[in-house]
Amino acid sequence: MRREMIEYVSYGGAVITNSAVSDPGVKALVYVAGFIPATGETVGDLAAKSSPPIPLVTTEVPGGAEVSIDPAHFRESFAGDVDRTTAADLAAVQRPAGTKTVTDASVREAYRTIPSWSLITRRDKAIAPDLQRFMSKRAGAHIEEVNASHAVMVSRPDAVTRVIEDAARATR
Template identity: 75%
Template structure:
């Protein structure tokens, strides 16, 4: 004997089955429905000496276009110990995974700061210093073949140094438009000498995967020194024919290695 089920009852039963499937983990996936993608990590950019966060502007534009939340920190440039503590406190305000990027002296800062934050999933060194414990940026800078022409200014609590504006482009921004480089020379932020005399206190690259972009036309940090530091840290190495200020002259290469770090650290 065939029993007819009223249409309203059949529809209600079907709806109940769908609700039950949604409440059971794995049922939606089994039916071929894809789960939403994980949110992208926040990219935190840390500039080095004789620069400011505006130097990242073209990189920020590209990363945001690709869906990354981005923060560009104003590095105080007052000494490795205090600057690292500042960046650590900044990182504590960010929820979720972080890719921490440091240019030049900023590389030393992220090496120390990331050690206190388990949410940092990757380190990216952009023509960056990578000191080990007890080593100073000055120790590493001394390995470069050509000294940087600096101007020292006594300030309360120490000495600030900046690049002689007459030599700024050749040292820092050799492949940047001359007019832009001249403006950068005028606007450069000096760094306290503690930036090069404070010893490194942590080695975050021992536990956090790292990437290093080596600038092969660099007159501020010798490419050979960059290679030495990168290999010692076990970093994934990429190269670009660029001056030291690579985020201005080659923002695409900087964006590329940051996104490689995201993919490679998943």
């Protein structure tokens, strides 16, 4: 199946930044409340510039460790504009991330050769909006903003859909 566009949230921005360069089917990058690292930066480097830090829980697993957002602080840190029940459900089913997702340095910058869009979440407490703006401007992304938390795909799916459609229209 040919991919015309990829979109991820948060640390997934680092994934598309590094992997899309080698896929000629990728026509646009859409960062949704995402990290957009430059070569040599890590998600951890960027996250350290966001304040206050997200309360994380580290779990030792075979072959390393995984981190997840502390469920007791999930809503306030990640999903402040989502109702309590939905936020609790999201906290319960969140997928932990391997610590390498935070410590591995970026080696490519797909946004240098592939047009990019960025949806900045103004009420984000996981990645500060000013940090999102900095990364988006540095990447030369088309920027859209919305009053939403980091859980924008749940709280404002209309805004997420709009930025994806904008990117798709522009790269046809």
